[in-house]
Amino acid sequence: MEHLIEMLRAAGDSTRLRLLLLLVEAELTVSELTQIVGQSQPRVSRHLKLLCEAGLIERFKEGTWVFYRAADRGGAASLSRTLATLADAPNHDVLLGDSRQLADARAARSQEAAAYFKINAPNWERARSLHVPEADVESAIVRLLGTGKLDAVVDAGTGTGRILELLAPHIGRGVGVDVSPEMLAIARDRLAKIGATHCQVRLGDVFRLPLTNGAFDAVIFHQVLHYLDDPPAALREALRVLKSGGRILIADFAPHDLEFLRTEHAHRRLGFADREVQGWFQSVGLKPLSVEALAPSGDSQKLTVMVWLAEALDVAQRGKVEAA
Ligand SMILES: C[S@@+](CC[C@H](N)C(=O)[O-])C[C@H]1O[C@@H](n2cnc3c(N)ncnc32)[C@H](O)[C@@H]1O
Structure with a gap:
């Protein structure tokens, strides 16, 4: 019960909910998240910390990059998936904007990789x-x-x-x-x-x-x-x-x-x-x-x-x- 309330509190803020919904879609770095939600890096990091503490997302460091992703198992994963279903992104301007930005960020990244393979194919x-x-x-x-x-x-x-x-x-x-x-x-x-x-x-x-x-x-x-x-x-x-x-x-x-x-x-x-x-x-x-x-x-x-x-x-x- 206590853990559920902690998770609901963590998700019960508009920026944190946006971050959580993005991380249900993809594994992202702080700078990618900062660009998408258009808020300062310290603010985004603070929100991410709260989501991590509630067990809704996970943080992992790899070399010089730090990635975040939504928990993929247990109650935290079910709650995040339910919230994503309820969020009704297509009819919500901010969420729709986030998913468009995410799609753009992913497209930009695939283009970078594609440019690499274009040059390096031979x-x-x-x-x-x-x-x-x-x-x-x-x-x-x-x-x-x-x-x-x-x-x-x-x-x-x-x-x-x-x-x-x-x-x-x-x-x-x-x-x-x-x-x-x-x-x-x-x-x-x-x-x-x-x-x-x-x-x-x-x-x-x-x-x-x-x-x-x-x-x-x-x-x-x-x-x-x-x-x-x-x-x-x-x-x-x-x-x-x-x-x-x-x-x-x-x-x-x-x-x-x-x-x-x-x-x-x-x-x-x-x-x-x-x-x-x-x-x-x-x-x-x-x-x-x-x-x-x-x-x-x-x-x-x-x-x-x-x-x-x-x-x-x-x-x-x-x-x-x-x-x-
Ligand atoms: C390192 S190469 C490996 C190619 C091949 N599997 C091999 O071992 O020779 C990686 C390949 O993955 C392709 N690739 C990267 N992202 C992809 C995606 N989202 N969908 C399909 N192919 C992708 C690249 O275009 C590239 O040809």
Whole structure:
């Protein structure tokens, strides 16, 4: 009872409610929130502190950036979701303004990333040298997915199409989706060269896959989630296109401190801790199957790549997760 009252008090202020509703939509930094709500940074920070103390939002520091996000489990998450439903943003000028600003901020960020990939598309293969040998990552992907059940596969954020090329001999059909036409041009060329007519690529966003519900056996995110402002939303969208029992495979960096990847290479997140990814699985309705850390050998400075595999719960079980 006391905690509920504390949460209601924290949310019972117009600026804090605006901040909370924004953080239900996306993981944001103080400066992004400050720009959106148009108030001073100290004021916004004070409000965020109160929301954190009430358990409605979480704060996490990563390198020189601090992110905030709405709690994704328990009573705090249910309350925030209920408030978001009741807020009726389309008919409320201030909230409508906030969601437009958020959409603009996200669009600006995607444009930055797109500009990066436009310039770097031909060099992307070289960028792989930052982490443990790609051959190790690729053999882990093929081993973990196996060859038995793979009828239809989505490569989310396919880039130059390497993962489709890798999986082509093992799958019935593959669809690569990416927001960068420049990356896709290379991917098309690559797939044509190997005669992979059962694989195709499409321009599209991983948050709104241009694909039908429940049609795929696996969705792969290979070195994609660290560019996104809301990785769990991308997993939720991937889940939409999976059959029951379909699997999601994520290959991404373990936490690191290479800040230049953010400033020079459009990364938003500096890797992910296993605990964070397991939290996403739980909150979206995925059953964790395995996790592997591919660490560099000896005293190499290269980054560790993590490979997570999870399975879609059937629709009835997903409903229970959402209700919890
Ligand atoms: C580092 S590349 C990895 C490409 C590929 N998965 C690979 O491993 O070779 C990241 C890719 O994610 C794409 N990307 C970033 N944000 C995206 C989004 N919201 N929707 C679709 N693709 C996205 C970029 O355009 C880029 O091609």
